[in-house]
Amino acid sequence: MSISPLFSYSTLSPGNNLINKKLGSYLAGLIEGDGAIVVPKTIRNQKGKMLYPVVKIVFVKKDVPLALKIQEVIQGGTLDYPKNSNYVVLLFQDLNSIRKIAILLNGNMRTPKIEALFRLIDWYNAKSSGFRDVKLANESKIEKLGLDSSPIGNNAWLSGFIEADGHFYCGFDLNVDGLATKVKCYMAISQKQLYKADSDKLNDNSNFNFMRSIQEFLGIKTVNEIKRIKENYVETAYVIKAIKNSSCEALINYLNNYPLFGSKHQDFLDWQKAYIIKINRSNMTPKGTSELLSVKSSMNTKRTQFNWDSLNKFYI
Numbered sequence: 001m002s003i004s005p006l007f008s009y010s011t012l013s014p015g016n017n018l019i020n021k022k023l024g025s026y027l028a029g030l031i032e033g034d035g036a037i038v039v040p041k042t043i044r045n046q047k048g049k050m051l052y053p054v055v056k057i058v059f060v061k062k063d064v065p066l067a068l069k070i071q072e073v074i075q076g077g078t079l080d081y082p083k084n085s086n087y088v089v090l091l092f093q094d095l096n097s098i099r100k101i102a103i104l105l106n107g108n109m110r111t112p113k114i115e116a117l118f119r120l121i122d123w124y125n126a127k128s129s130g131f132r133d134v135k136l137a138n139e140s141k142i143e144k145l146g147l148d149s150s151p152i153g154n155n156a157w158l159s160g161f162i163e164a165d166g167h168f169y170c171g172f173d174l175n176v177d178g179l180a181t182k183v184k185c186y187m188a189i190s191q192k193q194l195y196k197a198d199s200d201k202l203n204d205n206s207n208f209n210f211m212r213s214i215q216e217f218l219g220i221k222t223v224n225e226i227k228r229i230k231e232n233y234v235e236t237a238y239v240i241k242a243i244k245n246s247s248c249e250a251l252i253n254y255l256n257n258y259p260l261f262g263s264k265h266q267d268f269l270d271w272q273k274a275y276i277i278k279i280n281r282s283n284m285t286p287k288g289t290s291e292l293l294s295v296k297s298s299m300n301t302k303r304t305q306f307n308w309d310s311l312n313k314f315y316i
Contacts, residue, residue, distance in 0.1 A: 020104065020315075021108075021155060022155065022156045022258070022315045023073070023104060023156075023315035023316075024103075024104035024105060024106075024107075024108040025108040025148070025155035025156045025157040025160070026156035026157070026159055026160040026163075026258070026315060027070070027101070027104055027105060027108075027160060028104075028105050028108035028109045028110070028148075028157055028160060029110075029156070029157040029158060029159060029160025029161035029162075029163070029164065030057060030160035030161070030163055030164050031055070031057055031105065031113070031160075031164075032109060032110065032111045032113045032160075032161060032164075033160065033161045033162075033163070033164025033165040033191075034057060034058045034059075034164035034165065035055065035056055035057040035058065035164070036055075036056045036116070037053065037054075037055050037056075037113070037116035037117060037119070037120050038053060038054045038055075038056065038116075039053040039116065039119040039120050039122075039123050040052070040053065040123070043123070043126060043127060052093050052094075052095070052098070053093070053098055053120050053123055053124075054091055054092065054093045055091070055092040055093075055097075055098065055101050055120070056089050056090070056091055056092075057070070057089070057090040058087055058088075058089055058090075059087065059088050059089075059090065059262070060086055060087055060088075060263075061081075061086055061087065061088055062263050062303070062306065063088075063262040063263055064079070064088055065262075065306075065308045065311060066163075066261050066262040066263075066311065067079060067088060067090045069261070069311050069314050070090060071090060073314065073315070073316050074092065074097050074100055074101065075096075075097070075100075076092055076094050076096060076097030076100075077090055077091055077092040077093075077094075077097055078090075078091050078093075079091075095124075095127070098120065098124060099124060099140070099142075102117065102120050102121050102124055102142055103142060105117050106121065106142060106144065106145045107145035107146070107148060108148050108155070108157060109147060109148060110147055110148050110157060110210045110213070111195065111207060111210050112195035112197065112204065112205045112206070112207065113195060114146075114147055115197050116197075117144075118144050121142045121144050124140075124142060125141045125142060128140040128141055129141075151217065152213050152214060152216075152217040153217055153254055155258070156258040156315075158214060158217070158254065158258070159254075159255065159258040159259065159260055161189070161214075162187070162189065162255075162260065162264065163260055163261065163262055163264055165189050165190065165191060166187055166188070166189050166264065167187065167188045167189075167300070168186075168187050168264065168267045168268055168270075168271040168299065168300070169184070169185065169186050169187070169188065169271075170183075170184070170185050170270070170271055170274040170292070170295055170296050170299060171183075171184045171296070172184065172283065172292055172296075174289070178289065179283070179284050179285070179286070179289050180283040180284070180288065180289040180292045180293075181283070181284070183274070183277070183278040183283050183292065184243070185243070185248065185271060185274050185275040185278055186241045186242055186243035186248070187241070187242045187248070187251055187271070188239060188240070188241045188242075189211075189214065189239065189240050190226065190228070190237050190238065190239040191207050191211055191237060191238050191239075192207065192228075192235055192236070192237045192238075193206065193207060193208070193225070193236045193237055193238055194206060194207065194236075195207055207238060208223065208238060211223050211238045211240060214240060215240045217250070217254075218240070218242045218247045218250050218251055219244070219246050219247050219250055220240050220241065220242055220243075220244075220247050221244075222240075223238050223239075223240055224238065224239050224240070224241075225237070225238060225239075226238075226239050245279060248275050252272055252275070255268055259310060259313065260310070261310045261311055261313075261314055262310075263303060263306060265310045266303065266306065266307060266310075267299050267300055267303070270295040270298060270299050271295075271299065273291065273295055274291075274292055274295045274296075277291060277292055
């Protein structure tokens with residue numbers, strides 16, 4: 001089995017170590033937000049057939065270019081297009097991709113979903129112990145690292161998490177003269193309160209702690225509790241909103257340092273324009289109102305034109 005040297009930390013130059021840290025933290029945030037790590041309980045089934053884990057990342061269809069870029073960087077995986085769905089799923093199941101992803105995520109996760117990564121590492125280490133080359137078997141083993149407790153603003157984790165679960169909002173009213181008033185700009189992140197673990201070894205499955213870390217980093221007043229109505233049940237969740245000027249500016253500074261790469265990158269740029277119009281109080285001018293109307297008409301689900309230049313700066 002060949003292992004790409006790009007993902008062997010001992011052979012990396014300092015520059016590549018930095019790139020891998022950014023890529024690893026970004027992917028950790030993305031997978032902890034909109035991904036899943038599914039690990040079989042045994043190496044083989046009762047018939048002796050080898051069972052492999054799968055790492056899944058879900059994207060809206062408009063973000064297929066981002067999914068393809070990640071697939072290109074990992075050098076593996078397949079894209080699944082479920083019927084009658086607005087989503088695509090990036091799947092990694094081959095051994096080399098699983099090893100790469102495990103190494104990249106290891107030490108970069110911040111949520112209870114780390115228990116799934118640990119099960120993935122346990123599976124891989126059990127698998128690698130069967131390599132005929134004893135030296136390769138020992139060198140291939142991955143030592144599990146704990147949750148990343150470094151400040152949120154120190155790496156790209158929050159960028160990946162916003163890519164998955166963040167939402168940029170711009171709203172305003174029009175007065176009798178057709179000028180924008182009561183301009184509101186915020187970024188919101190919501191997350192269900194409890195992580196459903198497939199292991200009984202997880203002591204704390206609450207998502208509150210990492211949501212509080214984001215709240216504190218952005219200077220948001222509180223983590224709010226909400227109820228989300230699902231098809232067959234009601235889900236309790238946490239939500240934070242970066243709405244006051246200091247929180248928005250902290251977010252802008254962070255995302256200019258650790259950028260988004262999908263369609264939300266363009267939503268962020270439009271949202272930033274709206275925020276600048278708001279703080280400059282130019283919304284009460286015909287030009288400012290016109291720009292706000294243009295921004296609002298192209299953000300989020302209303303966007304029909306896409307620019308993927310952001311992917312040229314992806315972590316490779």
